[in-house]
Amino acid sequence: MHKENPIGVFDSGVGGLSVLREIHKLLPHEDLLYVADSAHAPYGDKSKEFILERSTAIVDFFIGQQVKAIVVACNTATGAAVKELRPNYMLPMIAMEPAVKPASEKSITRNIGVLATSRTLASNNFQILFARFADQVKIIAQACPGLVEQVERGDLYSDKTHALIAQYVHPLVNQEVDIIVLGCTHYPFLAPLIQEIAGASVAVIDSGFAIARELKSRLEKAEILSDRTYPGSVQFWSSDETSKTKPVISQLWGVDIHLSKLPERVLA
Numbered sequence: 148m149h150k151e152n153p154i155g156v157f158d159s160g161v162g163g164l165s166v167l168r169e170i171h172k173l174l175p176h177e178d179l180l181y182v183a184d185s186a187h188a189p190y191g192d193k194s195k196e197f198i199l200e201r202s203t204a205i206v207d208f209f210i211g212q213q214v215k216a217i218v219v220a221c222n223t224a225t226g227a228a229v230k231e232l233r234p235n236y237m238l239p240m241i242a243m244e245p246a247v248k249p250a251s252e253k254s255i256t257r258n259i260g261v262l263a264t265s266r267t268l269a270s271n272n273f274q275i276l277f278a279r280f281a282d283q284v285k286i287i288a289q290a291c292p293g294l295v296e297q298v299e300r301g302d303l304y305s306d307k308t309h310a311l312i313a314q315y316v317h318p319l320v321n322q323e324v325d326i327i328v329l330g331c332t333h334y335p336f337l338a339p340l341i342q343e344i345a346g347a348s349v350a351v352i353d354s355g356f357a358i359a360r361e362l363k364s365r366l367e368k369a370e371i372l373s374d375r376t377y378p379g380s381v382q383f384w385s386s387d388e389t390s391k392t393k394p395v396i397s398q399l400w401g402v403d404i405h406l407s408k409l410p411e412r413v414l415a
């Protein structure tokens with residue numbers, strides 16, 4: 148595998164951009180490819196088989212683009228598909244894990260909240276993570292139906308988004324959590340509102356930077372970190388109508404981007 152090959156990053160939709168931005172910050176010389184499977188978001192209400200099928204199609208697309216590593220920037224796809232995907236591909240595949248470990252190390256009240264999709268909370272991965280820290284902290288898991296859809300629409304501050312977040316965050320604050328872990332890659336885009344609603348005594352954390360750091364270390368170990376000294380490129384694809392997804396990706400990425408539609412064979 149060549150050092151200057153790109154890195155593939157994907158999510159059910161635009162949420163993985165919160166991970167992509169950390170990767171871009173930490174590894175500015177790498178070429179990055181991003182796939183938003185927006186036609187099928189949210190993954191949270193799809194079957195495990197469907198998520199595995201979609202993840203396989205996207206990973207195969209990346210392989211066709213000669214990627215040197217893949218980041219599954221989606222907690223739901225991590226829980227539903229990564230164990231099955233990994234043995235089939237001979238390249239570093241980095242997946243999500245909600246930041247329960249750092250939260251358990253930092254919490255003073257010993258109560259931490261985790262916001263995630265229902266499917267992530269029901270996954271084996273999360274049950275194992277939960278069990279690993281259950282004797283150190285009380286973990287209060289809160290499913291957040293509707294929040295992924297708000298981010299997919301780029302609707303980060305409306306009354307509806309505010310009401311949904313208040314409904315999910317107030318019970319956590321009432322149970323004296325001092326850290327809220329964002330266990331879905333869409334939620335960092337809602338962090339300012341989550342922070343405002345939770346109040347200043349609660350820290351809101353996510354795993355974006357930790358994933359970028361893990362990617363860097365895996366590339367270093369495999370000796371495939373880019374040697375370039377000029378900025379890498381970032382390319383975007385979506386499975387949905389580009390006219391629908393482009394404005395939202397541009398909004399969340401902070402510049403007007405070019406968005407391509409995924410080829411037909413990756414769409415079904």
Ligand code: DGL
Pocket residue numbers: 158159160162163188189190191192220221222223224264267295330331332333
């Ligand atoms: N960004 C995905 C995650 O981290 C959203 C899941 C979904 O589409 O339901 O879980």
